[in-house]
Amino acid sequence: MKNVDDLIENATALAEKGLSKGEIADELNVSRETARWLVERGDPTTDEPEREPTRGPDDIHVDWSRVGTDSDRLEFVGRALADLLRDESGVPEVVVGVEKAGVPLATTVARDMESDLATYTPRKHQWNEGDIEDLGGSFSRNFAPVEDRDCVVVDDTVTSGTTLGETISAIKERGGTPSACVVLVDKQGVDEVEGVPVYSLVQVIRV
Numbered sequence: 001m002k003n004v005d006d007l008i009e010n011a012t013a014l015a016e017k018g019l020s021k022g023e024i025a026d027e028l029n030v031s032r033e034t035a036r037w038l039v040e041r042g043d044p045t046t047d048e049p050e051r052e053p054t055r056g057p058d059d060i061h062v063d064w065s066r067v068g069t070d071s072d073r074l075e076f077v078g079r080a081l082a083d084l085l086r087d088e089s090g091v092p093e094v095v096v097g098v099e100k101a102g103v104p105l106a107t108t109v110a111r112d113m114e115s116d117l118a119t120y121t122p123r124k125h126q127w128n129e130g131d132i133e134d135l136g137g138s139f140s141r142n143f144a145p146v147e148d149r150d151c152v153v154v155d156d157t158v159t160s161g162t163t164l165g166e167t168i169s170a171i172k173e174r175g176g177t178p179s180a181c182v183v184l185v186d187k188q189g190v191d192e193v194e195g196v197p198v199y200s201l202v203q204v205i206r207v
Helices: 004-016 020-027 033-040 071-090 102-113 161-175
Strands: 094-098 116-121 150-160 179-184 196-203
Touching: 004 020, 004 033, 020 033, 020 161, 071 102, 071 179, 094 102, 094 161, 102 116, 102 150, 116 161, 150 161, 150 196, 161 179, 161 196
Parallel strands: 094 116, 094 150, 150 179, 179 196
Antiparallel strands: none
């Protein structure tokens, strides 16, 4: 995807497939506000005044599909994330991947660090309209438990830290100990969330 029109087209296609705005935000690596704006811009039934302004929210789209579509590149990036974690935080008992895009990265990190793998689905995947705070996320029973274990959280990008914060809180509620978060791209310069350090391979600096 090269421009905003491409993003609008993709957001519209995903909405037509029935994805929630939260899922669209995750698929396109943009904030929830940007996902809403993109869907509204692509909806021909939306009144023109409500579709203004033509400029979207202050956000950055990160397209890392050249990594995600190639298993070798994905492994290399996962190993780099694992190496970063070793230097900064040590080896955890459990690597928690945030659905969806964080899970393949977390899988390669967990394999490289010889840690167990857990997955967490944030509440934004259920969000479409209404108050997202009324929704709840969940851990998959098909993966490792986090109770009474040292955990690190892996995701692809961080914008505001909301999803990381939710994941950290969910780990604590289950009795686990979140010791660090690691992401491929930090879009806002987030050093920590809920007192847990956040490490990134790439940091976007606005000038």
